[in-house]
Amino acid sequence: MYKIVRKEVLNAQVKLLEIEAPFVARKAEPGQFIILRAYDEGERIPLTIADYDREKGTVTIIFQEVGASTRLLGSLNVGDSLADFCGPLGVASHFEGVKKAAIIGGGLGTAIAYPQAKKLHSMGVDVDVITGFRNKDLIILEKEMAAVSNRLIVTTDDGSNGTKGFVSDILKKLIDEGNTYDVVVAIGPPIMMKVVSDVTRPYGIKTIVSLNPIMIDGTGMCGGCRVTVGGKIKFACVDGPDFDGHQVDFNELIRRLSIYKDHERAAQERHQCRLEGKINA
Amino acid sequence: MPNMSLKKVPIPEQDPQVRNKNFDEVALGYTEEMAIEEAKRCLNCKHKPCIAGCPVNVQIPEFISLIAEGKFAEAYETIIQTNSLPAVCGRVCPQETQCEQRCVRGIKGEPVAIGRLERFAADWAMKHLEKTYEKTPRNGKKVAVIGSGPSGLSCAGDLIKMGYDVTIFEAFHTAGGVLVYGIPEFRLPKALVQKEIDGLLAQGVEIRTNMVIGKTFTIDELFQEGYSAVFIGSGAGLPNFMNIPGENLNGVYSANEFLTRINLMKAYKNDADTPIKRGKTVAVVGGGNVAMDAARSAIRLGADKVYIVYRRSEKELPARLEEIHHAKEEGIIFKFLTNPIRILGDENGWVTGLECVEMELGEPDASGRRRPVVKEGSQHILEVDTVIISIGTSPNPLIRGTTPDLETNQWGCIVADEQTGQTSKEGVFAGGDAVTGAATVILAMGAGKAAAKAIDEYIKSKG
Ligand SMILES: Cc1cc2nc3c(=O)[nH]c(=O)nc-3n(C[C@H](O)[C@H](O)[C@H](O)COP(=O)(O)OP(=O)(O)OC[C@H]3O[C@@H](n4cnc5c(N)ncnc54)[C@H](O)[C@@H]3O)c2cc1C
Numbered sequence: 153m154y155k156i157v158r159k160e161v162l163n164a165q166v167k168l169l170e171i172e173a174p175f176v177a178r179k180a181e182p183g184q185f186i187i188l189r190a191y192d193e194g195e196r197i198p199l200t201i202a203d204y205d206r207e208k209g210t211v212t213i214i215f216q217e218v219g220a221s222t223r224l225l226g227s228l229n230v231g232d233s234l235a236d237f238c239g240p241l242g243v244a245s246h247f248e249g250v251k252k253a254a255i256i257g258g259g260l261g262t263a264i265a266y267p268q269a270k271k272l273h274s275m276g277v278d279v280d281v282i283t284g285f286r287n288k289d290l291i292i293l294e295k296e297m298a299a300v301s302n303r304l305i306v307t308t309d310d311g312s313n314g315t316k317g318f319v320s321d322i323l324k325k326l327i328d329e330g331n332t333y334d335v336v337v338a339i340g341p342p343i344m345m346k347v348v349s350d351v352t353r354p355y356g357i358k359t360i361v362s363l364n365p366i367m368i369d370g371t372g373m374c375g376g377c378r379v380t381v382g383g384k385i386k387f388a389c390v391d392g393p394d395f396d397g398h399q400v401d402f403n404e405l406i407r408r409l410s411i412y413k414d415h416e417r418a419a420q421e422r423h424q425c426r427l428e429g430k431i432n433a
Numbered sequence: 434m435p436n437m438s439l440k441k442v443p444i445p446e447q448d449p450q451v452r453n454k455n456f457d458e459v460a461l462g463y464t465e466e467m468a469i470e471e472a473k474r475c476l477n478c479k480h481k482p483c484i485a486g487c488p489v490n491v492q493i494p495e496f497i498s499l500i501a502e503g504k505f506a507e508a509y510e511t512i513i514q515t516n517s518l519p520a521v522c523g524r525v526c527p528q529e530t531q532c533e534q535r536c537v538r539g540i541k542g543e544p545v546a547i548g549r550l551e552r553f554a555a556d557w558a559m560k561h562l563e564k565t566y567e568k569t570p571r572n573g574k575k576v577a578v579i580g581s582g583p584s585g586l587s588c589a590g591d592l593i594k595m596g597y598d599v600t601i602f603e604a605f606h607t608a609g610g611v612l613v614y615g616i617p618e619f620r621l622p623k624a625l626v627q628k629e630i631d632g633l634l635a636q637g638v639e640i641r642t643n644m645v646i647g648k649t650f651t652i653d654e655l656f657q658e659g660y661s662a663v664f665i666g667s668g669a670g671l672p673n674f675m676n677i678p679g680e681n682l683n684g685v686y687s688a689n690e691f692l693t694r695i696n697l698m699k700a701y702k703n704d705a706d707t708p709i710k711r712g713k714t715v716a717v718v719g720g721g722n723v724a725m726d727a728a729r730s731a732i733r734l735g736a737d738k739v740y741i742v743y744r745r746s747e748k749e750l751p752a753r754l755e756e757i758h759h760a761k762e763e764g765i766i767f768k769f770l771t772n773p774i775r776i777l778g779d780e781n782g783w784v785t786g787l788e789c790v791e792m793e794l795g796e797p798d799a800s801g802r803r804r805p806v807v808k809e810g811s812q813h814i815l816e817v818d819t820v821i822i823s824i825g826t827s828p829n830p831l832i833r834g835t836t837p838d839l840e841t842n843q844w845g846c847i848v849a850d851e852q853t854g855q856t857s858k859e860g861v862f863a864g865g866d867a868v869t870g871a872a873t874v875i876l877a878m879g880a881g882k883a884a885a886k887a888i889d890e891y892i893k894s895k896g
């Protein structure tokens with residue numbers, strides 16, 4: 153079960169795996185996620201469903217190697233199997249009545265935003281996509297995004313791909329130039345989602361963000377993923393992960409994401425050995 | 434000649450100051466000699482009051498007499514006629530409010546240690562008896578069981594014996610429900626739960642993990658997959674919070690999260706992948722078994738000080754007596770008649786304290802317990818770096834949210850017939866915490882068994 157059938161390296165830290173998971177593929181919708189364990193005793197890792205193929209019964213995930221568990225996942229190859237793959241979890245995105253949308257992807261958030269762009273595009277919605285990366289070596293999914301958008305702007309913080317600037321500035325420019333949007337979908341680091349939400353607020357444009365707090369079960373039984381939205385506690389795994397960006401307490405989210413910093417550093421060091429053992433083998 | 438000692442034969446336990454630093458089992462169990470000696474305290478009363486106190490009517494005097502005669506295998510066989518998880522129940526049942534409460538020996542002195550004897554018989558059997566399962570012929574009908582806690586396991590166990598093909602759908606990556614993610618290793622070794630599950634697998638029960646019903650499949654889809662009936666034993670896993678300021682600070686856990694990290698994800702082991710914050714000073718809010726487990730886990734993770742903060746008095750503590758006793762021995766500090774009103778944090782958002790008020794007991798409330806009221810001017814701060822909230826759980830909405838014709842009550846519990854577990858939806862039965870709200874292992878197990886019988890009747894009636 154849960155065999156890896158395709159692996160792609162999208163940039164130095166970002167990898168794509170296509171995994172056999174027919175029960176998840178059967179029901180998956182954009183906006184939903186899965187929780188996997190690479191091996192027994194491994195951590196439960198939540199990852200967005202980047203794509204799915206109901207006929208082949210596969211689900212694609214795209215992930216950044218940020219810590220011990222994601223690096224171990226990245227060291228697996230075609231033919232290897234995952235211990236667990238659970239989903240689809242969370243509420244699917246809803247875009248009824250949308251005619252024109254802007255999709256903003258920050259770094260790896262581009263991968264999480266891709267299925268939404270694809271869905272909107274397939275619904276006949278006019279889609280502008282803005283993706284931002286630190287430099288040109290980190291750019292991912294350019295071709296894929298181009299195929300599902302009417303206009304794609306790829307920007308880098310350092311201007312190394314020729315377009316310089318933050319995604320939020322570019323969005324503001326587009327709005328000020330007279331582009332109107334029924335909805336803005338902003339997915340990326342919490343600080344980016346916060347800034348984009350601040351940009352759209354004065355214009356009253358509905359802004360959907362996808363929150364990735366620390367999760368364990370993903371089914372609403374631990375409350376570890378709680379976020380404050382509109383002054384109320386929500387469990388991101390069952391009430392989200394999509395929320396109204398104008399209502400989210402981003403500062404709290406950012407703070408809660410740092411709870412295990414020390415442990416994560418230690419885990420990295422411990423795993424380094426295990427990982428190297430694997431790579432050498 | 435009965436043993437007329439007023440006290441139970443003591444059960445060997447790890448020393449409190451040793452065990453509060455490890456996760457090994459606290460109580461070590463009776464030896465054969467101890468078990469026989471304790472069994473001889475039973476008077477074998479004609480009217481058997483203890484049996485009426487047992488939710489699944491274990492034939493208590495009968496199995497105890499067999500132990501007294503040294504017939505341990507027969508004692509075990511007697512128990513499992515009505516209780517499929519004796520090794521678990523012997524360890525975690527609240528005997529003091531069930532069988533042992535009715536024991537005649539308890540009128541003067543301590544009741545017979547029925548729980549310890551049940552555990553002894555079960556452990557003895559695990560060690561000495563080669564389990565063989567006769568395979569009942571299959572009848573070709575399929576039943577789906579949702580959840581692998583005690584209700585689901587016992588329902589599946591009975592149905593497989595009746596000849597049904599049984600599939601358990603479990604959301605987590607490991608089967609066992611609260612027995613594996615909630616109740617800690619030091620109270621209920623996980624290897625023991627796994628043995629019970631292995632027994633079901635050996636009889637042909639199929640367990641499919643990573644299956645979240647309501648997400649991966651809906652109940653209607655299970656019927657489309659060819660299941661003739663569905664049993665819902667999905668428990669009450671949704672943690673309640675207090676809705677006081679500061680609950681989202683770093684260092685505030687629900688008991689469910691804290692215990693899941695420790696038990697299911699093994700975060701108590703130093704090299705575990707899943708992290709947990711090892712607090713130095715910890716306040717656990719609540720007074721049930723869950724609160725005791727969280728507090729005793731926190732001290733084992735190396736905390737210097739662990740408080741139980743409970744708004745009523747010691748008498749009202751809902752936890753098992755033995756757990757309260759063990760917690761005290763291990764150095765847990767009880768703050769009774771104390772209610773939290775705010776969690777305080779530092780400039781980086783980490784917990785620094787729990788602000789509380791003291792309470793007095795007023796008039797009895799609907800549950801008959803005296804209602805606590807705030808004492809004027811009693812505000813004070815407990816300095817802690819971790820707060821664990823253990824004020825109860827409710828059933829998870831995933832199933833009811835995707836099964837429109839399944840009736841639930843105002844607390845989100847599934848409405849089901851007490852005798853049969855029949856719900857408002859044809860072919861769907863339910864039991865355990867999903868129906869009653871957070872309760873006990875034995876009640877969940879009993880409900881699973883009752884539903885298995887009703888499911889059999891239902892399927893037969895459909896021909
Ligand atoms: C609903 C959801 C969807 C996500 N989708 C994607 C995705 O498509 N691609 C992707 O690369 N990442 C995604 N993430 C984030 C991903 O789960 C984390 O990067 C991963 O768990 C980090 O594990 P690690 O051990 O490698 O890193 P660690 O060193 O353990 O942690 C690095 C950082 O990752 C975050 N993190 C750690 N553990 C968890 C956890 N259990 N749950 C959530 N965040 C955690 C923390 O902020 C931490 O500081 C998603 C998270 C959620 C909640």
Ligand SMILES: Cc1cc2nc3c(=O)[nH]c(=O)nc-3n(C[C@H](O)[C@H](O)[C@H](O)COP(=O)(O)OP(=O)(O)OC[C@H]3O[C@@H](n4cnc5c(N)ncnc54)[C@H](O)[C@@H]3O)c2cc1C
Nearest residue numbers: 580582583584604610611615646668865866872873874877
């Ligand atoms: C920490 C703790 C300590 C306790 N101590 C005691 C004690 O000492 N004595 C005692 O008698 N009782 C105790 N209890 C209570 C007892 O454990 C429960 O009453 C009992 O486990 C309920 O059994 P159940 O089968 O109804 O549900 P659970 O044991 O909760 O099992 C439900 C299962 O269903 C799964 N599930 C939930 N939703 C879905 C879904 N949508 N799809 C698929 N699977 C799903 C869950 O993952 C879980 O595995 C304790 C509880 C806790 C939390």
Ligand code: FES
Nearest residue numbers: 370372374375389
């Ligand atoms: S991850 Fe546990 S409740 Fe959301």
